[in-house]
Amino acid sequence: MDMTSAPPAILQPAQRLQQAGLLKGLQIGSLSLESSVVMAPLAGISDLAFRILARRHGAAMVTSEMVSAHGLIQRQKKTLSYLRTSAEESPLAVQIFGAEPAVMEEAARIAVDAGAAVLDINAGCPVRKVVRTGAGGALLKQPELFERILARVRRRCSVPLTVKMRTGWSHHSPVVLDLARMAEECGVDAITVHGRSVPQGFGGKADWDIIGEVKTRLRIPVIGNGDITEPVHAIAMMEKTDCDGVMIGRAAIGNPWIFSQVLALSAGLPPRAPSPEERREAILSHFELLSELEGSTRAARRMRGLLLWYTKSLPFSSRFRGAITSITDMSSLMAALDLFLDKLAAAGATH
Ligand SMILES: Cc1cc2nc3c(=O)[nH]c(=O)nc-3n(C[C@H](O)[C@H](O)[C@H](O)COP(=O)(O)O)c2cc1C
Incomplete structure (x- = not known):
């Protein structure tokens, strides 16, 4: 699609109302983000260089790839290297995964000491190696364990705490609706919902209706995620779900301009493609x-x-x-x- 031929006039009136929303900024606990457009964690991709490029091109916050809580507490060299950060990418959210409350608590402390401005917990990863250990997406089928993890991490974590969830462990049971409430009650500061279930992997379409449903149930900010592949989709997602922010993943790979293009469109300007x-x-x-x-x-x-x-x-x-x-x-x-x-x-x- 030629971005220069997509003037803001293509937006419907209801979408225009959402434009300002993306520019408004996002409050995550004590952290104020300059806009509501953030970068998704992407294992194997969202390293420090990638994140700096995303920040330079307008992402209001970037997220590390998921980091093993076990690896952190065992001080594994490779795992610790994922915490490497720099002032230029600030604010950085570090995402950790694990299934043991004590390990997650200690890992959160290590991540915060290393410079995480936000601590994010992975409750969505569908990769077998991860769910086999009870972590990632498998937390969605273990609500009590999930709650214990959140309560312990919250107690110890001195920075804003967020959770990134898929819609459910099974496609027909969108447990995110209840678990997001549970997370809010545990003191989590914002929730990101990727509108796919764990068994869906990356197939099918992200269900934005569920993101909207989560939004109606929570007081804390909800960040919508899934299938924003063009700038106009960010505005469409806000319109459809009333979410407080949007997270962009795959569309930013080799294309950091997607962030500035969303911001341009939100300001009523045609999103300009890079020369x-x-x-x-x-x-x-x-x-x-x-x-x-x-x-x-x-x-x-x-x-x-x-x-x-x-x-x-x-x-x-x-x-x-x-x-x-x-x-x-x-x-x-x-x-x-x-x-x-x-x-x-x-x-x-x-x-
Ligand atoms: C290569 C790859 C790696 C990913 N790694 C992570 C990860 O480490 N943690 C996580 O929560 N989600 C991860 N995701 C999921 C994305 O963060 C995001 O939720 C998903 O891609 C949907 O958003 P999108 O349509 O904007 O890409 C990954 C996705 C891809 C494609």
């Missing part, structure tokens, strides 16, 4: 951040992956993406990128 030059700059910034954080050798190894992210579904990209699969050295990758972006610029393509 080929801006795309190049973002890719280079991402690469430079990776080089600083992980060293140039590892960053170079990840360059091809970055290029695949940042060129997904662009015109002429399939040939470019095919061509770079056999290129390994940095300078050839950059030369191929320049050729591709020149072609994009020549065609006047800005999406």
Whole structure:
């Protein structure tokens, strides 16, 4: 979709009312966010470099990938590395997963000591390795354990506490409706609802009606999540659910502009697509951040992956993406990128 051809006039009157909502900011406990548009946790993707790019392009808050509470209390090097943060990405929400109240409590303390501005608990992950241990989405079928975890973490956690939930352990039983209330009673400061059940994985469509239903039952902010793939969807989600904020995940991969585009649309401006030059700059910034954080050798190894992210579904990209699969050295990758972006610029393509 060409973003420049999507003027705000396409918004329906009810959607216009929601525009200001996204710009209004979001209060999560004692933390005031500058807008209501936040970045989702994405395991294997939302590392520090990715998060900084998202913040630079307008995400009001970013979230770490999910971090094992066990790994944290055992001080595992790799797990602790997920807590690495910098002032530029602040405020950072650190998401932890686990199924033992004492372990979760201690892990929360470690995350906060490392700089988390918000502590988020994962109650939605459908990955077998995680649910087998009773953690992630499996918390949705163990309400008493879930409550004990929240109560203990709340007692110990000195920063705002949030929970990210799917709708239920089974597709036909949207337990999120009751568990969100339970979480509020435990002192949780905001709830994110991904409108899919655990067995759904990423299939089907996110159920925004359930997000709206949760919103009617709570006093604390509800952040809606699932299937915002274009800026206008953020406004549509707010309209449909009356949620207080929106969280964007997959659409931000290789596309940090989605955040500024949502904000532009919310301000009544046409969401502007990045020019080929801006795309190049973002890719280079991402690469430079990776080089600083992980060293140039590892960053170079990840360059091809970055290029695949940042060129997904662009015109002429399939040939470019095919061509770079056999290129390994940095300078050839950059030369191929320049050729591709020149072609994009020549065609006047800005999406
Ligand atoms: C690759 C990948 C990794 C994810 N990792 C996490 C995670 O660590 N914690 C979490 O709560 N959700 C995780 N999710 C779910 C997303 O945060 C989000 O809820 C989901 O993708 C729906 O939002 P979207 O349609 O905007 O992508 C992940 C999703 C993907 C695709």
